[in-house]
Amino acid sequence: MSSAKKIVVYFAHLAIEQSVINRTLRDAVGDLDQIDFRDLHELYPDFFIDARAEQAVMREAELIVFQHPIYWYAAPAIFKHFLDTVLLRGFAYGPGGDALQGKDFLLVASTGAPAEEYSPEGIHHNTFEDLIRPIEQTVRFCGMHWLPHLVLHGGHGLPQDVVDAHAARYRQFLEDYRPASQR
Amino acid sequence: MSSAKKIVVYFAHLAIEQSVINRTLRDAVGDLDQIDFRDLHELYPDFFIDARAEQAVMREAELIVFQHPIYWYAAPAIFKHFLDTVLLRGFAYGPGGDALQGKDFLLVASTGAPAEEYSPEGIHHNTFEDLIRPIEQTVRFCGMHWLPHLVLHGGHGLPQDVVDAHAARYRQFLEDYRPASQR
Secondary structure: OOOOOEEEEEEEEHHHHHHHHHHHHHHOOOOOOOEEEEEEEHHHHOOOOOOOHHHHHHHHHOOEEEEHHHHHEEOHHHHHHHHHOOOOOOEHHHOOOOOOOEEEEEEEEOOOOOHHOOOOOOOOOOHHHOOOOOHHHHHHHOEEEOOOOOEEEEOOOOOOOHHHHHHHHHHHHHOEEEOOOHH | OOOOOOEEEEEEOHHHHOOHHHHHHHHHHHHOOOOOEEEEHHHHOOOOOOHHHHHHHHHHHHHEEEEEEOOOEOOOOOHHHHHHOOOOOOOOOOOOOOOOOEEEEEEEEOOOHHHHHHOOOOOOOOOOOOOHHHHHHHHOOOOOEEEOEEEEEOOOOOOOHHHHHHHEEEEEEEHHHOHHHHH
């Protein structure tokens, strides 16, 4: 029997020691048996991502989670470097590139700004969903199934019980997760 | 008199030796006197960007150019790391963060896919303009003026004369550039 985990959570934060939300979320799911929790900055402090190792991890997983705060309307840069160096032609797309086909993908993100600021009339001039089009389209282009994202807005100054409730929802989702073939 | 350059071109490519378009574009503008051409991977091979140095460069510039290929619907990761580590509160936004207010910004990008694939019906399911909303909104949030972007689509297999014509247009734009105060 394979010891491979069926869920891989990729995580990154530029200042985890100052984080409330992402530390709470990390601590809420990090001990689950079925999860391979991979802190990208811890694994690759110099950004030299081991593409072959990460491709092997992704091949085995049924659900791939990206968990991070939103900086400048997108993931921390190391996630983009992960896309650029791991999701290669022949692995993720193109001839023979079917390794991710049919897998589930979940974005777990937090924003400092409250939800209402993400609108055409708000200070950020776009909906949150419009701003995450690049990652959603990346996921779809690789044949993965985009699950409804879990986003916590207004991170600057949320009461801890709101954060805890969100973390519990995240943990519950991962505990309850069944691959498409078993649903 | 200050020796500061009024135009800074930030550049990155993960495999410049295999590039046709971005090498042609780089070579077309790299010798212009008024330009500080900064190859981010050459300057920061380990991604440890000197934020203070880059803030000083940006303060002096009137026009900031990001020149790069599009990977996974966005800039190479080091551009995102540049945003995350250089465009800080107190510099680019927030109290006292007015260093970039009123500057011009130009995106010079290339895509492998042809223009018609960037549409709701195309393989990429979004217009190119929708996919670059995060960087456009970043630029606007910092109070910069978003100039009409220069994008060359269909990079896989364009005739060299088409690439050369685009490069010439890029060079001409930079040669003719005048800050808003002089227009």
